[in-house]
Amino acid sequence: MKRLLLLVLLCLPLLACAAQEGELExxxxxxxxxxxxxxxxQLADTPEKRAQGLMFQQSAEPGMLLLYSQPTAVSLWMANTAMPLDVAYIGPDWTIAELITLQPFDQTPVSSQQPVIAALELPRGWFARHSITVGQKVALGAGKN
Structure with missing residues (x-):
């Protein structure tokens, strides 16, 4: 009986993890x-998708756009995110308002300095490699912004 109880207790965390993975957006x-x-x-355009973001993914590729229905103050952190990211906070006029770097698993919130319409998460160094800077225009698909 003790062995059965021990086995059940050891399996509970595995079952919880399996349930979490089944709920991923x-x-x-x-x-x-x-x-x-x-x-x-990747497009994260619902509260559930934005909350999950790149958590539990093994790579930052191809990147993710966290899109909001209206300009809002945004805070991002790296809970359960294993890769370093660069983030562009995108203002209501669809220009890059600021660029930040986030470290893996750092749960310190990093807030936008102003309300933004989106946050673009890409692998660390992506913006520098492509000479993308604050003030540059971003366009979502054809006619979406």
């Missing part, structure tokens, strides 16, 4: 134009 891909580049990223 599925993300659509959208096109973004930044400068002269067009990229495909």
């Amino acid at each position: 599925v993300f659509d891909l959208v096109s973004l134009q930044i400068g002269n580049m067009t990229i495909q990223v």
Whole structure:
């Protein structure tokens, strides 16, 4: 009886993890134009998808756009996120308002300095490699913004 109880107790965390993975959101891909580049990223456009973000994913590729229905103050952190990210906070006029770097598993919130319409999460160094800077225009698909 003790062995059975021990076995059940040892299996409970595994069952909890399996349940969590079964509840993960599925993300659509959208096109973004930044400068002269067009990229495909995952779209997080619901509260549930934005809350999950890149958590539990093994790679930051292809990136993720956290899209809000109206400009809002945003705070991001890296709970359950294993890869370093660069983030562009995108203002209501669809220009990059600020660029920040987030470290893996750091749960310190990093807030936007102003209300934003979106946050674009990409692998660390992506913006620098592509010479993307504050003030550049971002366009979501054809005619979406």
